[in-house]
Every structure is written in structure tokens, then in C-alpha cells.
Amino acid sequence: MEKIEVLLVGTPEHRNKVITERILSADTNKIPEYIHLIKDSEPMRTLGSWVGNNITIEDKWNKIVEIQKKVIDVWTTSHPTLCGKELILKALITSRSWFPAAVNGMLDHIENEMTKIMQDFIWDGNKRGLMRLDYTAEIRGKGGLGMPDLKTRMKAIDIMWLKKYLDTPDKRPKRC
Numbered sequence: 001m002e003k004i005e006v007l008l009v010g011t012p013e014h015r016n017k018v019i020t021e022r023i024l025s026a027d028t029n030k031i032p033e034y035i036h037l038i039k040d041s042e043p044m045r046t047l048g049s050w051v052g053n054n055i056t057i058e059d060k061w062n063k064i065v066e067i068q069k070k071v072i073d074v075w076t077t078s079h080p081t082l083c084g085k086e087l088i089l090k091a092l093i094t095s096r097s098w099f100p101a102a103v104n105g106m107l108d109h110i111e112n113e114m115t116k117i118m119q120d121f122i123w124d125g126n127k128r129g130l131m132r133l134d135y136t137a138e139i140r141g142k143g144g145l146g147m148p149d150l151k152t153r154m155k156a157i158d159i160m161w162l163k164k165y166l167d168t169p170d171k172r173p174k175r176c
Helices: 012-021 058-076 082-093 095-104 108-122 150-167
Strands: 005-007 036-038 044-046 049-051
Touching (some): 049 095, 058 108, 095 150
Antiparallel strands (some): 044 049
16 A cells, blocks of 8 residues: 555646645545655656656666666676676666666766766776777677677667657557
8 A cells, every 4th residue: 555656647736736635626535645646856666667747867867877886896896807797787787777768768978977887897997998989899700899888779779669659650649
């Protein structure tokens, strides 16, 4: 019961009235106090994404980045090889961001910060790596290191959304 959350829809005035009075309409009972009503600018996590009215998800992305930094700090002490770093970045670092990025999008400065974190991890904090970051993302057969490429992956996610939209014209919202 204590986990029930309700995201209200409608005009801001309607949402505020329901939150204040805890009644949806004149012919309904009062909404019990144990039900959490999501206020404007308060994100609600559902099915792995953040939804809400007038929300900003920057603090949620900052939390993901902080977790990624902690994971890297732990693994840095074991001095992994480049193959080990590739696995760590793919399995433990970037994997935390793909679904939220696909659903909510990723802010540019978060993408840049994550890329910097990965670059520092690959090259042990040296400001200048041994090869350009875009080369590290190439497959080993082409001389790369197979490291994840955040910018390319984000573009691919956007393209897949566009493809899905274009492939399903019958499921698109109709114009009024």
C-alpha cells in the first residue's frame, strides 16, 4: 500500500486541486493518505524511466554518473587490462545508461561527462590517451580496442526510435 503512487493528468489547476483536496471529482471518495500523489516537477520512476509533469531529470542522471564513478574507483584499484576495462565499461558502466537514455534522452553535458570518465578509466587518468577516443571504439580487427562509444550509441538509439516511428504509420497519433 505504501508504494502506491499516482501521476495526475489534466490542467495544472486540476492537478493542484486534487493534490490539495485529495478528491478527483465531486462524486468520488477522498483519496487515502497512504497514496502518494506526484506533484509537478516531481519525477516518478516507472518501468525504468522517469515521468511526471514539468520534470527535470538532471539530478537522476547525476546519480547515475556518481554510481559509475564509484564503480570505476573500485575497479581501478585492481589495475585491469584494456580487455578488462572494455568489459567493465560495457557491463557495469554504460549498461546503466542505455535504457534511461532511450526513454528519457541524455543531456549533452552528461554524455560529455560520462565520456570523460570512460576516457580517464581507459588511460589511467592521463590527460592524453595513447590513441584518439573514436579509435578506441573501433573493433579490434580494425585496430581499435572495442571500447563503448557513447556518442555513436546515443545517435543509434535516436535512429531506432525514428525507424520505429516510420515503420508503424498506423500506430501514430492522428491529427485532429
